[in-house]
Amino acid sequence: MRAIVVGGGIGGLATARGLGLRGWDVTVLERQRRLEAAGAGLSLWPNALRALDWLGVGDRVRGAGAPVVGGGLRTAGGGWLTRVAMDPSGGPIVVHRADLHEILAGGVRVRTGVAVSDPGELDADLIVGADGIGSVIRMRYAPQVRIRDSGQVSWRAVAPGDAPGGGETMGADGLRFGYLPMGRRGVYWYAVAPAPLRTTSKAEQLAELRRAFGSWHAPIPQLLEATDAAALLHHPLLDLDPVAPMRFGERIALVGDAAHAMTPNLGQGACQALEDAVTLAGLVPDGRNGTAAGLADALHRYDAERRPRVALVARRSWQVGRVAGARGRLASAAVRALARLTPSSATARAAQRIAEWAPAHPSPAAEGNATQRRAR
Numbered sequence: 001m002r003a004i005v006v007g008g009g010i011g012g013l014a015t016a017r018g019l020g021l022r023g024w025d026v027t028v029l030e031r032q033r034r035l036e037a038a039g040a041g042l043s044l045w046p047n048a049l050r051a052l053d054w055l056g057v058g059d060r061v062r063g064a065g066a067p068v069v070g071g072g073l074r075t076a077g078g079g080w081l082t083r084v085a086m087d088p089s090g091g092p093i094v095v096h097r098a099d100l101h102e103i104l105a106g107g108v109r110v111r112t113g114v115a116v117s118d119p120g121e122l123d124a125d126l127i128v129g130a131d132g133i134g135s136v137i138r139m140r141y142a143p144q145v146r147i148r149d150s151g152q153v154s155w156r157a158v159a160p161g162d163a164p165g166g167g168e169t170m171g172a173d174g175l176r177f178g179y180l181p182m183g184r185r186g187v188y189w190y191a192v193a194p195a196p197l198r199t200t201s202k203a204e205q206l207a208e209l210r211r212a213f214g215s216w217h218a219p220i221p222q223l224l225e226a227t228d229a230a231a232l233l234h235h236p237l238l239d240l241d242p243v244a245p246m247r248f249g250e251r252i253a254l255v256g257d258a259a260h261a262m263t264p265n266l267g268q269g270a271c272q273a274l275e276d277a278v279t280l281a282g283l284v285p286d287g288r289n290g291t292a293a294g295l296a297d298a299l300h301r302y303d304a305e306r307r308p309r310v311a312l313v314a315r316r317s318w319q320v321g322r323v324a325g326a327r328g329r330l331a332s333a334a335v336r337a338l339a340r341l342t343p344s345s346a347t348a349r350a351a352q353r354i355a356e357w358a359p360a361h362p363s364p365a366a367e368g369n370a371t372q373r374r375a376r
């Protein structure tokens with residue numbers, strides 16, 4: 001059976017890999033001229049690592065990334081509000097987005113420079129919309145789903161070198177700064193502010209960030225000093241309201257941000273795209289001898305399994321952003337008091353529960369699979 005996957009991001013490449021493992025003939029259509037992932041770091045929780053194991057690339061991704069060893073919440077002065085101990089062998093990792101992208105792309109057939117405008121013209125047994133938050137496929141079949149702006153913006157970059165620890169720091173007026181050391185790839189950091197998008201140059205934005213975070217605890221000012229302005233990424237934090245149906249008719253499915261772009265407050269957007277990919281690949285009939293009826297049934301089950309879960313994760317993420325981004329001295333003080341009262345913060349507990357997910361279907365991948373090794 002033949003599948004066309006529209007979009008060569010993390011969700012599209014993972015889906016193509018998964019379908020390939022199930023005997024499908026898969027082509028990814030990507031609008032960019034070159035298959036590349038702009039971006040900085042990405043935290044991958046155990047649920048995503050299990051999905052990557054299912055795809056046979058879990059160990060390679062672990063090897064490219066670094067374990068998240070410590071986490072928690074601090075004040076701008078450096079005092080700890082909550083500390084979260086991570087399991088260095090079974091907890092989340094942080095990986096450079098480009099490394100994950102390259103590993104997922106290995107062996108996948110991708111046609112670049114092809115921007116799909118009319119999904120109705122695509123001829124295959126299965127069409128997968130993996131075309132991100134602005135998905136043409138979603139807009140065509142679920143125009144009621146709207147892109148929602150949180151009113152917060154982010155900056156991300158990788159600074160060279162190393163830094164001790166990691167975690168997130170909250171200041172007054174909804175400012176946040178987080179950093180995660182990535183080993184040889186440097187230190188991934190992000191900053192969040194309740195503000196409109198800046199249209200000034202990257203150099204001016206970096207100067208503004210250095211001023212805003214200059215008096216915060218180490219290593220925040222040092223990371224900003226070490227950052228090259230050219231590496232700075234600046235985005236609004238958006239989600240989809242509500243999450244979209246993940247199946248249309250008998251042969252169209254959505255994966256990743258196309259269906260459920262979410263604010264990054266739980267670090268789960270790409271993790272959920274990976275869950276989608278292996279769930280879809282696990283449910284579809286074997287590509288060597290499947291039938292259209294079997295595929296239609298699989299797509300119904302895919303939507304039923306995935307939609308409630310991604311809706312929950314997106315909702316939690318949005319709620320965390322509302323609390324963490326609270327503006328004004330009173331609101332910020334309330335957030336800090338709340339964090340102090342909960343020894344392992346509510347956010348950490350929510351994140352850990354979400355990360356307990358594991359694929360329901362046995363993996364067809366033979367190697368590179370820590371989950372399977374543990375099960376044996």
Ligand SMILES: Cc1cc2nc3c(=O)[nH]c(=O)nc-3n(C[C@H](O)[C@H](O)[C@H](O)COP(=O)(O)OP(=O)(O)OC[C@H]3O[C@@H](n4cnc5c(N)ncnc54)[C@H](O)[C@@H]3O)c2cc1C
Binds near residue numbers: 029043133154255
């Ligand atoms: C600030 C920030 C921090 C984040 N941090 C994390 C994190 O730590 N952990 C985590 O799990 N997630 C994180 N995320 C979320 C994560 O980045 C996304 O959920 C994930 O990248 C979505 O992947 P995707 O493949 O679904 O979509 P995308 O990455 O958007 O890929 C879509 C692809 O489709 C292509 N495309 C679009 N339209 C067409 C078309 N018409 N024809 C052909 N191709 C098309 C695009 O060029 C692109 O390559 C973060 C997001 C943000 C904004």
